[in-house]
Amino acid sequence: MRRFLAAIACMAMGLSLSAQAAAQTATDAPARAIISLDSGRPGRFVAWAFNYATISGRDGFSGPARLYGGSADGTRLVLFETRLSRVESIRVCFYAWPDLSELFFEGLDAGGAALSASLRLRPGSPDPESARLQALPFSYRRMPPGGRPRSVSAVWLEDGGLEMASRRALSVLFAPGRRPAALVALALWTAASVSAAFYHKRKRAGIGAGWPAQAEGAATPDMSAGTGGSATPGRPRGPEHPPSRPMAVSVSHKTICAATCAAACVAACVAAGILGAAKAELYSVYVAADPATRAAGAPSGAESRVANAGLPPGLQPGADGGRILILESVQKGSYTLHSWKAAENGLASGSGGSEAGAVAGGLYFMALRSPLEAAVPVSAFDGFRRVRFKVPPLVVTGMDGHPVIAASAIAASAISQVWGLP
């Protein structure tokens, strides 16, 4: 009987332990979701471009969600990141390059349980455009201290090849410049604060006109140090100047001055903060890909001399003339687009990746400077068939729900370099 009871107890213990293990396993193992690429073909994506996918799950999604991309060499990068509030499916946007071999998704379902998904990607068939982009060089950047030049000679820019063109663009053209309005506000504040200090010093010395006389013995906190209680020059004392409430007048004037100074300081802080706020910038310059195309579209000698008259000596084209690229800055909502395009009659022409001034076979070299907040949308690159980023960017969801390229991390000190095929 005892053996029978012991056997029953052991079986019950074993069953309970296995049930607990099964429950723990069920709790630890993340639920599954499905990644579907918008290309329509399973596992097929467009290399050197932004791709879209839909991630669906039985229980929906909530909270933080991340999409990782894995390469054949084992590197894993975060490609997309967002924060959700109870949605049924997620539409993700990610940048793909030829070596991208797998996508991993990690998130939470609507109940807060861990959720994951993965998708093996198939490499696309090699094409000439992809090979051309693969061969494009990137260069380093020396932060330009000055402003952006209004025009530049294409001959100067492209002399030395594509790598030298990218280096010159990064080190000379792609400059943040200055914000004159903010500097003017700070200069005005400097002048105002120094003037106020001068006025305060003169008032303390008793030189200011119209200040009521102080009766002997009445303490004045604003008097300069070391003068003691003796009469200061210019201040009459004696019974002909009766002290009618000197302390009250002193306190109210002092309070008014302090309040005025504080209000002016607050106003200056607000003005400096608003006018000095840094905006994200997208720079773009057209680069002819080979020497033959550089010669095409060159203006005549007379036209080039007129167009080049305002260029600094270092940027003057050679005697054979050459294309002139003129700066055009356009405000695009949360970011500013600065593009140097071929000039026609001294004006920049065209917009985006297709323009009248562009010569077939050319490239666009671009740089994205967005260190403080995500501001440049993915749609900024819609005018290009293919884009090659030096480092695959992280895409996040903007305030309007559209995909936006994330701000650069502090340690990265990144200005994102991009080659684009129009």
Add this chain to the structure above:
Amino acid sequence: MGASMNRQPGPGLVLATTLPLLAAACILPSGLDGGLSPLLAGGLPLAWATVLALFLCASSRGLMAALGAALPFSAYALAAFAVRPLAPWVAVLAGTSLAALAWSRTARPRAGKLETGRPRADRPEASRPLADRPRTDGGAGRGWRLHLAAVTLFGAVPGFAPAFLGFPLAGAAISALSASLALLVLAGRRR
């Protein structure tokens, strides 16, 4: 010499504070490739103002004038160079500045180094807080400056420490507490 070190803040102090900051704002580009820490971007102008005030005009009024003159430059640096969000870091910088100012008002010179005797009613220094009264012993001017600097740091560091470790709201709360303690000390002395 010691008395001249503790003179009231004048246009020289304000000019020495604002002119180099204005020059730096003109020289630096309007944005960098990478974002800076808000403590670094917004704190450098305030630190410059504090050092200058302690060196040129060792008094709490001088500190207040210098910090007030440097505040718009700190706001510009935060807007142009600091990563977002800014609100918690603005609270930290404002809190530590106020705490430093409040504690600087509590600094008092060593006993016996001021003029002896009862304060006369006709002497203007009688109504001023101890931290703003002139010293008469020129040899202890540097000692007074160090003392004032130590008290100012004592007020500012408790708020900076958690913010530096990544907890800006905690730093702002501690700075508020530090400023309140300083005001409590001042109120107790006036009774």
